Amino acid sequence: xxxxxTKQGREESKRVRRSGGADAAESAPLVSAKRGKFQTVERTxxxxxxxxxxxxxxQFVAEIEGEEPEDGAIISAGLEMLFDADEGFxxxxxxxxxxxRNGTTAPANGNGAKGSTxxxxxx
Numbered sequence: 001x002x003x004x005x006t007k008q009g010r011e012e013s014k015r016v017r018r019s020g021g022a023d024a025a026e027s028a029p030l031v032s033a034k035r036g037k038f039q040t041v042e043r044t045x046x047x048x049x050x051x052x053x054x055x056x057x058x059q060f061v062a063e064i065e066g067e068e069p070e071d072g073a074i075i076s077a078g079l080e081m082l083f084d085a086d087e088g089f090x091x092x093x094x095x096x097x098x099x100x101r102n103g104t105t106a107p108a109n110g111n112g113a114k115g116s117t118x119x120x121x122x123x
Contacts, residue, residue: 028064029057029060029064030077031057031061031078032061032073033061033065034067035073035077038070038073057074
């Protein structure tokens, strides 16, 4: 699923939940079992409580859509929402793109390595 379609689906789900009432409990999940291409993140740990909720969310999506999503689909969607919501990150990323267009080289992934490809960007 394309990023724009995913974002559009999240926005529709937000509108349904905001309307309240009985329909809000039956709204579509923010994550679909049908997502795009994935890359593997090696040696990653998730907090125990978040991991438990991940399992609950997978069951929720499976109940609504009839298909259980992969862990990566949920994690990717969550990261997309985080990136969209973090205004400081958006400012920083815009500055990095501006610097790169102007020919300056600055670390784009936060660990000193050049380049901006991330596992989340592929999802």
